[in-house]
Amino acid sequence: MxxxxxxxxxxxxxxxxxxxxxxxxxxxxxxxxxxxxxxxxxxxxxxxxxxxxxxxxxxxxxxxxxxxxxxxxxxxxxxxxxxxxxxxxxxxxxxxxxxxxxxxxxxxxxxxxxxxxxxxxxxxxxxxxxxxxxxxxxxxxxxxxxxxxxxxxxxxxxxxxxxxxxxxxxxxxxxxxxxxxxxxxxxxxxxxxxxxxxxxxxxxxxxxxxxxxxxxxxxxxxxxxxxxxxxFDTYEPEDERPIYGITTNIEQKANPIHINFHELTDIIRDVRKAKGLREKWFYVFGSPIKVAEKKQQMARQFSVEPEQVV
Structure with a gap:
């Protein structure tokens, strides 16, 4: 039928x-x-x-x-x-x-x-x-x-x-x-x-x-x-006014090229500096939060800015 x-x-x-x-x-x-x-x-x-x-x-x-x-x-x-x-x-x-x-x-x-x-x-x-x-x-x-x-x-x-x-x-x-x-x-x-x-x-x-x-x-x-x-336990109610933006805000606020591709540029830079396949994979597919935490930890260790280290 x-x-x-x-x-x-x-x-x-x-x-x-x-x-x-x-x-x-x-x-x-x-x-x-x-x-x-x-x-x-x-x-x-x-x-x-x-x-x-x-x-x-x-x-x-x-x-x-x-x-x-x-x-x-x-x-x-x-x-x-x-x-x-x-x-x-x-x-x-x-x-x-x-x-x-x-x-x-x-x-x-x-x-x-x-x-x-x-x-x-x-x-x-x-x-x-x-x-x-x-x-x-x-x-x-x-x-x-x-x-x-x-x-x-x-x-x-x-x-x-x-x-x-x-x-x-x-x-x-x-x-x-x-x-x-x-x-x-x-x-x-x-x-x-x-x-x-x-x-x-x-x-x-x-x-x-x-x-x-x-x-x-x-x-x-x-x-x-x-x-x-x-x-799936990812809900959070609005109980205080949010602070908008990302954890490290961008400086070129009107540049659409920078807005679109600054993170990809950072990934490429990090992968080039990374040692070993496992670390390179981490900088491409790892959690953005964990990547930021690792950079901050290394920055404190070497007394430099996070963007200067991998």
Missing amino acids: FDPLFGAPEIPIDKLWTVEQGAPNLILWAVPIMILLTAIEMVVTYIQEKPYYDKWETLGSVLVGLGSLVVGAGVKLGLLYGVVWLYNLLPWRMALQWWTLVPCYLIFDFFSYWAHRVSHEQRFWWATHIVHHSGEYYNLSVSFRLSWIQNLKIIFFVPVALMGFHPIVFFTVSQLAVLFQFWVHTEYIKKLPRWIEFIFATPSNHRVHHGSQEKYIDKNFGATFIFWDRI
Whole structure:
């Protein structure tokens, strides 16, 4: 008997344009609205004399965001081809049914949690994410700070593609997941009703994630849903105002090249100086916290700055 959901026909590679046209370009449509809301927040901040924006850091965020849009457009065809290719391999291909957005979004968010968590726990992946955390002010423009090499993390979402969701559903969900994270980057929305804070990654929950205090580091990884953090014991409530930024803040706050690649430069330098394969591996895939602790320990031992040692 024919299953109306599974066993959908293959998508011919020469018909990729049908997928591209069928998946609404939500991010491109949303950019003007995001810019407008950010501008409104900046004006309100200025009028109220709130310390929520820094002009050079905001410029850096905007330049990083523009570069991210360009890179995203450049790799779009390759990602589209890869997802369609996987889809065609699967005998359990799902037909295009819009209600499948719901299970796809939930599953996608589960893998987002783990992709995000690994991006904090392994230095190589941290280099694809540190861009987002390098801002010392928390505002809507921080949502623009997306690494130019973040598309490497598509590998974490291959299991979602292998479940057979239609490519249009997959790409629509991926865009919705990105757009959800825009509104949480603000100081103006305080804690929401308890049931919302329990389920969703709200501004309060996400402010904790951007905090550099010890108790806030590596907490609240959830992109849309915060209950993943509650399940996997990485949840921390906002009970004191976060201090934003990374443990060693960058100096070139408006330079998008430096913002994007300073961590990769440090990794390359550390690997060159490291002795032995094990130590080189540690400086690439070790915990960023443990790498920093080792550098600080050696700096105290040799009475030099941490960046001067490995």
